[in-house]
Amino acid sequence: MNWIDGDIAGVEVTPFRAFADQRGWLAELFRRDELPAGAYPAMGYLSVTHPGVARGPHEHRAQTDRFAFFHGTYEVLMWDARAGSPSEGRRMRMQVGANRPVTVVIPPGVVHAYRNVGPDDAYVLNFPDALYAGEGKQEPVDEIRHEDDPDSPFQI
Numbered sequence: 001m002n003w004i005d006g007d008i009a010g011v012e013v014t015p016f017r018a019f020a021d022q023r024g025w026l027a028e029l030f031r032r033d034e035l036p037a038g039a040y041p042a043m044g045y046l047s048v049t050h051p052g053v054a055r056g057p058h059e060h061r062a063q064t065d066r067f068a069f070f071h072g073t074y075e076v077l078m079w080d081a082r083a084g085s086p087s088e089g090r091r092m093r094m095q096v097g098a099n100r101p102v103t104v105v106i107p108p109g110v111v112h113a114y115r116n117v118g119p120d121d122a123y124v125l126n127f128p129d130a131l132y133a134g135e136g137k138q139e140p141v142d143e144i145r146h147e148d149d150p151d152s153p154f155q156i
Contacts, residue, residue, distance in 0.1 A: 056113030072122020
């Protein structure tokens with residue numbers, strides 16, 4: 001598929017609003033009173049990605065991810081293959097991390113991946129609106145993985 005670079009409907013990229021003083025800085029990653037009703041995170045996790053390593057591409061059927069890229073240097077890629085989406089066929093690519101700290105909200109059906117393109121381990125937080133493997137980890141995982149398919153149209 002020939003992807004067109006551009007914004008993807010439903011993807012939100014928000015620069016950190018950092019409050020700095022002599023001790024360092026603080027940034028609010030989300031506030032319940034600023035989220036759409038029902039779009040509240042169900043869990044949160046921190047992951048470390050080694051230099052040169054990619055996570056994804058994959059997508060979720062129903063889950064919305066809310067990533068906070070604030071450390072290291074990441075290349076983030078997203079593809080809109082949602083039938084009928086106003087941005088179907090678009091790809092978003094950005095470099096984020098310590099030099100450009102952002103939150104990125106990725107709706108269901110948007111294929112996404114990120115790769116640590118820096119020289120050191122890099123950290124990312126995610127606050128998805130669904131529990132991994134459901135309550136008590138008793139449900140199927142809401143992921144469609146594309147990274148092991150050499151013919152996938154979603155190439156990093």
